[in-house]
Amino acid sequence: MASLVRDTFFGYTLRAVFGTKVLPHPDETDLPMVWQNAVHEKAQSPSEDASVRGSIHEEDHNDPLNGRGRGYGTRDEQEHRYPHPKPRAASLHSADTVVDASAAAKPDAEKGGDTLLVGWYGPEDPDNPLNWSRAKKVWVMFQTCLLTFAVYIGSAIYTAGIADISEEFHVSTVAATVGLTVFVAGYGIGPMVWSPLSELPKVGRMPIYIITLAFFVVLQVPTALATNYGMLMAFRFLTGFVGSPILATGGATIADLYVPKKRAYGITLWGVIATCGPVMGPLVGGFAVHAKGWRWTIWELMWLSGFALIVLFFFFPETSASNILYRRAARLRKATGNPHLKSQSEIEAENMTARDVLVDVLIRPFTLNFQEPIVLVLNVYIGLIYALLYIWFESFPIVFIGIYHFEPQLLGLAFIGVLIGAFAVMPPFFYYLYYHQEPKYSATGELRPEERMPIAIVGALLVPICMFWFGWTSRASIHWIVPIIGSSLFSIAALLLFNAVLNYLADAYPTYAASVLAGNDLIRSMFGAAFPLFAGAMYRNLGVGWASTLLGLLACSFIPIPILLWRYGEKIRMSSKRARHDFD
Structure with missing residues (x-):
């Protein structure tokens, strides 16, 4: 028990108050x-x-x-x-x-x-951390996923109350939707600061998680009590900003626990739980808004994140x-x-001088995005997938309330297909990792980043298939279960793409992993923040079928990216001064 609590925030606090004889380390005994x-x-x-x-x-x-x-x-x-x-x-x-x-x-x-x-x-x-027991690693993984879910649900849970917010503050639906976009923008900008800080040896990951989560919980109070539109938008941005570290650094935490050959399993599970947040948000928020109004969606977010704060305060160790x-x-x-x-x-x-530290923390995440072709292309691609997700989610009320006449509080049930797809892909993907990818690791436990691209190609093909399926089966003459089944393909595709791309970036740029992944989070969050603002108008003007077709064609244009990286990625990587070259 002492080893479980000693390196937690609670353990740090006890040792600071009562001295080092409390929960001593082996080198102190x-x-x-x-x-x-x-x-x-x-x-x-x-x-x-x-x-x-x-x-x-x-x-x-x-x-x-x-x-x-x-x-x-x-x-x-x-x-x-x-x-x-x-x-x-x-x-x-x-x-x-x-x-x-x-x-x-x-x-x-x-x-x-x-x-x-x-x-x-x-x-x-x-x-x-690589030597921790399986039970301890599972416990840390659970807490990492709990924190990720508690923050990610904060974006979509808000959408259930957009109509109420529009009515209460006398703003348009688009203006009310800004509460979603500023939250997403906040958790895109935040990791540019928090992630590099968590890599500093003097700081570590755990204090960043706990301190920012405490602010995240506290700031839900003024958000829920907002008396005007500007106040609501300001606090939505701040909560997204302070809640962001886990969204970019969670993968690094998992990498702390598992050797590279086993890391993909943890990243996959983390990705599935991250998917659960935006999917469960409309469902949980829908019932709250129907019963108590939009403010209760924020209170729910505070309760959930507050529970996560209590658990992590006592039991989340430094990794x-x-x-x-x-x-x-x-x-x-x-x-x-x-x-x-x-x-x-x-x-x-x-x-390292103070200038070097400043460059590491604030400048390098930006410069890597534009100076490294591989980083730029993959970040834009993942940003597109993220944008498609948020645009596409805006079509669900049009389809399932407008066409299939779901009750507003039951709209969240339409997202269950996305959730089922995320869980359904795990067994076959784990099979692929174990029998096809693991044997390709070298004797020293390394894998060329390009070997991750075949599974990304599968994901790239599934995205446009999902868009075409959903768009042209969403009509009154076809049962509502058919577009829901089609929606499951998106979570399958996203999981495969995110897993391949994030591991590719971490493997190809290990020295700058925190900065590269923080930059990836920034790009995809900016795409996700901007696109929902015009999604509703696009679907209303073009219709569900043609709007989804447009998105599908856009996704088709990006299919060559993983194919080209699979074939020519090594040559591009070898020409980079920052990418790693010495794979066995």
Whole structure:
């Protein structure tokens, strides 16, 4: 239980108030063991061999300095890559004694300079998230999905009350819809700040999640109590902005827990839960609006996110390996009095100026979008899929209330097909991952990013099929179940595309993974924010059939992208200065 709570926000709070004897770390109870097993003879310097430096830097974003090594091979292979340090002739008595380590371990300038590298205890270090038990990983995955659902539902739950908002504040339906778009825009802009911050070793992921979620919960109160249109729009944007970290960084959290070969399974489950938010929002919000009015959709959002905050406050641990090792190095420095004990991320940070940090946090996510052709094309494509989703959802009231005469509070049931499609695709997709994709991983546990594209091609083909099916079967002469069945194809397509593209970007740009994924979230959110504003007019003027056909044809024009990346992506990637080249 102590290991489950120690690195949570609750655990941090207890230790800050009552001292380090509460929920102690192993290095605070058995210092000699830690000194021998966690401190490496030599730290990696910026002048080290490029291949070693590259692998360590990549693992800073995914599985930094993990005891298993990049390839997660046999134990002998693991120890060859990250060997256990030789025992030192130090006499470090106990954790309760502050020891002058300068005499106990004098650094050899020829072997490692003044810096001693603090790493994992060994291949089985229990603090390494990759070594956590299956039960603990499942528990962290559950909390990650809970937080994702609690934030993502905030966009669509609002749509059920658009008519009421329009009437109460005397604005047009389009103006009322802006409450949806500013929320989506907020959670598109937010990760440009929050995601890079979560990659800083001094910060980590967990504090960002908890602090922003607390603001997300609190800001629902003025949103629900808004007395005018401007106040409502302002707080909808702010709640989207502060609720955004998990939407871009959730994938990085999953990457902290699982080796690359198994990461796709977690990303898939996370993607399905993310789909549940926009799908369940109209259903949950529809009943609330029918019974109590639009303000109750916001109260529901506050209750759900408040529940998530309580769970995560007590039980969500830090998963960033860089942060875990950073804090370990700080504890060892304090216990031994040796200022030369540092984690790899601290060593790298010493060579970074304030300007470098500013570029990493605020500038690089933008520049990567426009300087890397692969990033730009894939971000625009995923942005299109996101836009199609939000445009298409605007047609559901026209189809199921206008054509099939559903009661307004039951409109959310029409989205069940999308939800079923997301869950239905998981078993065959997992089969594909296990029997077709996993065997393609190299002996060192790596996969060329282009190998992810075949499944994206399938998803790209399903999007226009879904649009044509839905558009031309949505008529009174055809039973309502037929367009609902067609709608399930969209969630299948989106899940395949998102999984392939996000993993492709993380694999091809591991050093800049946080910035690349934050940029992807920004582009798709901007598309999703803008397109719903004209969706209603488009469907009313063109009709459901022709409007859906237009969207289907637009989707067809993007089908060549995954095909070209599958065939020529490696050549494009090799010409980039930022993309990774050294795949086995």
